[in-house]
Amino acid sequence: MRTVDPAKHQARRRHILNAATGLFAAKGYERTTTAEICRAAGISAGNLFHYFPNKRAIFVAVLGEEDPDRAERLARAREADDPLPALMDLVDYLAAPAVEPVVPALVMEAMVQAYRDPELEALLSRGNADEHAAIAALLTRAAASGRIDPGLDPDSTATWIMALIASVFTSAATSPGFDPAEELPTLRLILTRFLEARPRGS
Known part of the structure; x- marks a missing residue:
């Protein structure tokens, strides 16, 4: 044989x-x-x-093929001494594939097919849940240490951060003039200003 x-x-x-x-x-x-x-x-x-x-x-x-370093990256981010830089590094990591030529269009196609295929939707949701949990954990720690606005709900804020990351992929797939590499610093700036701690009473 x-x-x-x-x-x-x-x-x-x-x-x-x-x-x-x-x-x-x-x-x-x-x-x-x-x-x-x-x-x-x-x-x-x-x-x-x-x-x-x-x-x-x-x-x-x-x-379904994942970055072999993904689980380690998520774990390392959650265990970082300073949660805010770790959060921004994680955002960079999750958004970075958008600069690859075929990835944004593939992500868009995955979204379309997941709407029609519950098994595929479940596969993609598992990965998203891990990323959401890591972001929420970092937000919780950053708020507790006074690094970000403590009034932000970690779970809801993580959902919005994930949505902003997703918009980088959808914009790259649907807008010819959108350059993900050029826009990633803007994403960081938006998040930094959105998350920043505010004085009491403001």
């Missing part, structure tokens, strides 16, 4: 996902065919289905 080389298997799988990612971002999920993915990856249909049973499985795998 022929044995499977795990490293080669993973490399071929990654190659297929890379090819599919560009197509999903450029054409959307619905208009991308498995035949196009095969051509882009330079493989036969039979070879493709050896790795993925269908197009949906490929799309889910594309969206």
